[in-house]
Amino acid sequence: MTNPDDPRSLELVETELPQLRDGEVLVKVQAAGVNRGDLLQARGYYPPPPGESEIIGLECAGVIEDPGTTGRRKGEAVGCLMAGGGYAEYVAVPEGQLMPIPEGYSPTETAAIVEVACTVWSNLGMLADVRPGQTVLIHGGAGGIGTFAIQLCRELGATVAVTAGSAEKLETCRELGADILINYREQDFSEELKGKCDVILDIMGAKYLQQNLRALNEDGQLIIIGLQGGVKAEINLGALLPRRLTVRGTTLRARSLEGKAEIVRSAVENVWPMLADGRISHHIHATFPLAEAAAAHELLDSGAVTGKIVLEV
Structure with missing residues (x-):
């Protein structure tokens, strides 16, 4: 990263081989997924937890070297879920955050689903x-999280509603x-879905808070996993009670190592069979060589991506 104000200002440099801590393995990376969090880290807004690699990259696939x-x-x-380090040739990964390659999947396809599946x-x-x-x-139904979430909810027997910003992206959501x-x-989702949603998966945060609350059904759950629309908003507690x-x-x-390990274990148990038999599939928009990570960030930042971008090593 050469300019913290520009998530596209990335360059490939030499660094030392990661040193293993107890309970970690060294993985030779074959492919790494690109996520919104990577763009935020490149901007200096999403630093890794203390003690974790400063190298960008939250998911990868490869083979155990050590x-x-x-x-x-x-x-x-x-496949590997990490707190950082994926944009590299080698990465240290806690054993509890390793998962098998889904049946029939390549390393590139696996790197596209680790973070979103978990x-x-x-x-x-x-x-x-x-x-x-x-x-x-x-929300954001055509993105990496959205394309996976649509398929999972479909398999869980739910009615799936999505928001997206174009007819093309909505068509992709329909196909999934x-x-x-x-x-x-063009539409106010809170009017279209007023009082109908049992669960909302939100990547926007503050911008959508009031509308999300209007869209919820009784006993509804709003789960906020992203803050693309800001971090501060007023809430009328009287609307909740x-x-x-x-x-x-x-x-x-x-999350703690134990918390991540439990999520990985549960995802492998419950989601990996759906990947193996094709009920849920990856959705890769584009692949880039690792050395072209800057171009991958530029594409993701453009808003034109449907699904995931993967870097190949």
């Missing part, structure tokens, strides 16, 4: 406990299984 103290075997193919499952499966017959609203399509540039609404804020990166 099992360290874990008892794993060298050459084992794995984020979506931990929020909609583990936290919200989405069930058949519920209505779930997913979305039932209610809302163009946020009569309808027993819940507002939750979650993040994956800052």
